[in-house]
Amino acid sequence: MKFETVKIADLISEISMGPFGSNIKVECFVDDGIPVLNGSNLDGFVLKEDSFRYVTEKKADSLGKANAHKGDVVITHRGTLGQIVFIPQDSLCDRYVISQSQFRVKCNDRVLPEYLVYYFHTRIGQHKLLSNASQVGVPALARASTTFQKIEIEVPDIENQKKIIDILETLRRKIELNNEINKNLEQQAQALFECLFIENADPNWKRGTIQDLGIVVGGSTPSKKKAEYYTKCGIAWITPKDLANDKSKFISHGENDITELGLENSSACIMPEGTVLFSSRAPIGYIAIAAGEVTTNQGFKSVVPKEEIGTAYVYFFLKHNLPVIEGVASGSTFKEVSGSIMKRIPAIIPDGETLARFSDFCLPLFKQQQILEGQNRKLSALRDGVLPRLMSGELDVSTLDI
Numbered sequence: 001m002k003f004e005t006v007k008i009a010d011l012i013s014e015i016s017m018g019p020f021g022s023n024i025k026v027e028c029f030v031d032d033g034i035p036v037l038n039g040s041n042l043d044g045f046v047l048k049e050d051s052f053r054y055v056t057e058k059k060a061d062s063l064g065k066a067n068a069h070k071g072d073v074v075i076t077h078r079g080t081l082g083q084i085v086f087i088p089q090d091s092l093c094d095r096y097v098i099s100q101s102q103f104r105v106k107c108n109d110r111v112l113p114e115y116l117v118y119y120f121h122t123r124i125g126q127h128k129l130l131s132n133a134s135q136v137g138v139p140a141l142a143r144a145s146t147t148f149q150k151i152e153i154e155v156p157d158i159e160n161q162k163k164i165i166d167i168l169e170t171l172r173r174k175i176e177l178n179n180e181i182n183k184n185l186e187q188q189a190q191a192l193f194e195c196l197f198i199e200n201a202d203p204n205w206k207r208g209t210i211q212d213l214g215i216v217v218g219g220s221t222p223s224k225k226k227a228e229y230y231t232k233c234g235i236a237w238i239t240p241k242d243l244a245n246d247k248s249k250f251i252s253h254g255e256n257d258i259t260e261l262g263l264e265n266s267s268a269c270i271m272p273e274g275t276v277l278f279s280s281r282a283p284i285g286y287i288a289i290a291a292g293e294v295t296t297n298q299g300f301k302s303v304v305p306k307e308e309i310g311t312a313y314v315y316f317f318l319k320h321n322l323p324v325i326e327g328v329a330s331g332s333t334f335k336e337v338s339g340s341i342m343k344r345i346p347a348i349i350p351d352g353e354t355l356a357r358f359s360d361f362c363l364p365l366f367k368q369q370q371i372l373e374g375q376n377r378k379l380s381a382l383r384d385g386v387l388p389r390l391m392s393g394e395l396d397v398s399t400l401d402i
Helices: 057-062 113-119 123-130 144-150 158-199 240-245 260-264 311-320 322-327 339-343 352-392
Strands: 004-007 012-017 033-036 053-056 067-069 073-076 084-086 095-097 102-107 152-155 206-209 214-217 235-238 276-280 284-290 302-305 346-349
Touching (some): 053 057, 084 113, 240 276, 311 352
Antiparallel strands (some): 067 095, 073 084
16 A cells, blocks of 8 residues: 655645633633633544633624634644544534644545544654744644644555545444443432432431441552562552543453562552552542452552442442542642541441442443453454554555455
């Protein structure tokens, strides 16, 4: 398959920066306005239709070329660099307003927007995109629109672009479908929690604290100066960063594991499967469920549920009471919830029959969510493995009948 090396300037028909200054602010409700994009909407390959702010149509009209439309590519040039997505034809809105931290491009007939986005998600694409980044103050791309147009990329003909995109889009859509199923399962469990324990709570239920729900466990970091304390395949060791990078509900390993020696020479302790992990600082409120035995660093105050309470109740209790927990955090440099404070958070202890009913309802849902998250990890690994091979021509799709 033949690739042609082309400058971005020769592949686009239009490029425009977001409005400079404080032009964009919330002005109206969802039904009356044009959505404004932010970093959370550019997480991945395709524009995410959530977390929008809105401006009036009049304001959007006044911003002119800061309006992005279906088929456009949107790129972050300030802040979280490397974000690049395309706006699909089936997106919910006809147009959006980009922020001052973004710019948008419209592709000409030589390249498909999906191909451009997938290219810049490869390692070499990210390197080209970020090669002129400044790390002084807020990370930014110097002269973003100008330097972006000078970048050279490898492009096959349109038919082979379509074949490459078909492969990658099939994987992406399967991942999205799994996420939608898991979101629905989560909503079902959340709705039953609120029905049983909030809306129809029995006033006679016992009042206690979190330590009546389970054992509150802190974590520890083995000395970073001892290489022998860490390994890629050992005892699972989770940090808040792991939960930030992998937003799955269930987690079995983080970026690094620790060794038996590391465990012995720290105050970390092994917690069982079903433990509810709760980040207690930097930031407060990441919540996940241990899919196997794990340890954590000191950024957690996890809860090992009592058998009669169950993982499901503790998980949703912590999610529901997150504002309360955040409200009692203290600290001058950054807010933190100590172990003693965590143990004293007020809690309702429902009767055993209601808890069992909730656990029985959640058990198959949780199993299905865990299976689908596992599928998504494999699909993501497959996508990330095949992506650079497709974009470099190493994997020739010109002979494939797709």
